[in-house]
Amino acid sequence: MKAAEVGIMMSDPVGNVRHCFTPLAAYIVDTPEAAMLACVRRKTSPFTIASYLQFGDSFRHPARTCSITLDQLNNITVDPNELEAYFNACAEYRLNGVHSPFWVDWPLADPSVFLMPxxxxxxxxxxxxxxxxxxxxxxxxxxxxxxxxxxxxxxxxxxxxx
Structure with a gap:
């Protein structure tokens, strides 16, 4: 699905049908839900690329942007239908096994920005x-x-x- 296809058809107050695109500005979540939506495993930050071993670091790790997560997903060459092999391949990147996040084609959607605790x-x-x-x-x-x-x-x- 292309980004232009994500919009929905809605009518304006006059009755004209318009193609509308809704931005994903905020998604209020608790920590487990944030990890699930960011496609990362437990004990991995949904907001940065840090794992639990790096949570005490004295600096902020780079943001977990959609491009980083999508690049990691694209680097996995195992078929998602081969569950055990796919989950093992995801473990290298600390991903949770979701191979197609809902926000993948949503324009300007970035979990490190739209996920709100x-x-x-x-x-x-x-x-x-x-x-x-x-x-x-x-x-x-x-x-x-x-x-x-x-x-x-x-x-x-x-x-x-x-």
Missing amino acids: ELLHHWHKEFWDHDLQWCLAVVGAQELDFRFSILQPITGYCYELG
Whole structure:
């Protein structure tokens, strides 16, 4: 399918039929869904070309652009219908085995740009998995509970002592 064929036919307010092209500006996802849509395996960044072994690097890895992913898919010469051989070939590039992403012919579609993390989930996960666990390891659960108990109530909000 060519990029020009991706558009759909819609009528304008006057009734004229027009060929319309909708840009893919944002797709809100959680981390597993982002990896699936970017065609990468677990423990691989859907936004950069970094794998889990490089997540702690002190620099930002290059973006996982659609051209990089499509070039990697084009380099795989195994028939996608030969599942085991195809998945083994995908492993070299840390791809998940999707051989034709839905965005392949979508003009200007780039997973590193249009994939947007679901923020409340990410912030909660960041706090629970990292910040809170670090605090618990440093001061302990009893001390942390004590410190929260002596915080002054915020004036102007409904506040109950628990």
